[in-house]
Amino acid sequence: AEEKEKEQEKEKEKESNLFGRKWMSMQAITAGNNKTFGATKPWGSTIGVTGTHVYRQSSYHSISQRLPLNQFLLDGVFDGDQEVMPGDTTHHLVNDRKLLVVMVGLPARGKSYTSLKLCRYLNWVGCKAQEFNFKLYREKHMKGFQTHHFFKDDNYEAVRQRDDLMKMALQDGLKFLQHGGRVAILDGTNVTMRRRRNIREFSESFASDKFSLKLCFLELKCDDEAVLKRNMTAIVEAPNYSTELTKEQALDDLQQRINHYSDRYEEVGMCDYDKSYIKVIDVGRKIITNRISGFVLSRILCFIMNLHSIPRPIYLCRHGESEYNVNERLGGDPHLSDKGRLYSQRLSKFVHKQLDVEDLNVWTSTMKRTIETSLYIRDKCAQFVKWKVLDEIDVGICDGMTYAEIEHTYKDEFEERKKDKLRYRYPRGESYEDVVKRVEPVIMEIERSRRPLLIICHRAVLRCLYAYLTNTDKAEMPLLDIPLHTVFKISPNAYGTEVEKFPVDMS
Structure with a gap:
């Protein structure tokens, strides 16, 4: 009995301490503390899965309005809907x-x-x-x-x-x-x-x-x-x-x-x-x-x-044929096939005819097949960058399978994908909409870049980039034809975008 009484007292003490911490956090907010929330989070840091930034505010109402939106607070603090207060700068996120x-x-x-x-x-x-x-x-x-x-x-x-x-x-x-x-x-x-x-x-x-x-x-x-x-x-x-x-x-x-x-x-x-x-x-x-x-x-x-208005060409192309392409398999990180290695040589010749390679920026994904495709260009260009965000769409549990194998093994998933390729997400993988969000930093860098640019990556990612640069409707994006061993030259101008298509001679 004495041991049970001691355990009950300990539980009450824990609850009391928890309430005290919440109350102190509440006081810190209402006092307009512009340095920390509670004792751990500095103002100006990124909080929550949405990536929304919380900036320094001395207004109690502005802070209280942000809290339920970011969903990072202690339980029981600012639960429920919040009234929009005069002078609040964040109520547009609510209404x-x-x-x-x-x-x-x-x-x-x-x-x-x-x-x-x-x-x-x-x-x-x-x-x-x-x-x-x-x-x-x-x-x-x-x-x-x-x-x-x-x-x-x-x-x-x-x-x-x-x-x-x-x-x-x-x-x-x-x-x-x-x-x-x-x-x-x-x-x-x-x-x-x-x-x-x-x-x-x-x-x-x-x-x-x-x-x-x-x-x-x-x-x-x-x-x-x-x-x-x-x-x-x-x-x-x-x-x-x-x-x-x-x-x-x-x-x-x-x-x-x-x-x-x-x-x-x-x-x-x-x-x-x-x-x-x-x-x-x-x-x-x-x-x-x-x-x-x-x-x-x-x-x-x-x-x-x-953003800037300096004219410059943007070249988009897929990697050369890979060992997985030969067998029509998805995903993986295979090497180039013999034909793919030949394409890397022909791509170098094509680029040298188009422009001065020493003034060219080259971006690839971190996968072997894109890096190998850039073999004869990357040592001569002005800048060579490997981007993780340019990696191919993650096909999850379907990695390494052919479409025929997916249809046979995961028939329901195969049918769901046919209904809506834009929003369909592979189990434990990604959808096209996920890739769109993933490549946004690349979009910013494309707009910022002032040199001619060559991007070597993968079909799904190139569909996203091509759709952005040519203002193609998102619904059509997963259906765009981006064949192997073909270079797209995109030239932005004041009233639109000029697109040229160059199949690379593989004979």
């Missing part, structure tokens, strides 16, 4: 706050290029986004080519028409957000405070009783003559530009249009309406931000910081 990104800048500063790239990236990572370009609305609702006279500030009829076109694009963007979209990108010059004030007031009025909206201005400034000349040439050479003018006349007309906008240009940040903004100067040489908070805006800022 699905929508984002309107408004481009700002003179013509030929890369606004359309940036908005297209940003829209593609956001959709790629699962954030539904759409771009609304004023130029396309002008081409749709107005007849013929509009010369620089249309953009004069003293052309009052044209000013009214431009405002009407802006409202059309803005309304379509807000309706997109209302019906399931997450980010709308408004692509236009928007160089005056009056225009930006009108956009903010109309947007807030439209969204007031429909959804929660955040507005951010993305301004591009550039005075680099080489960049401006390249951008202006790309604009006038675009297929949908005027066919009525010669190239010299088109360049002169574009320069006069830029002059009209320059006369009334007012930078972002000069008034209270420009609350949240990102300002990119000289293609990323300098970046200024103001009131950038939240998960989506942080991702946008990270992407913009890595």
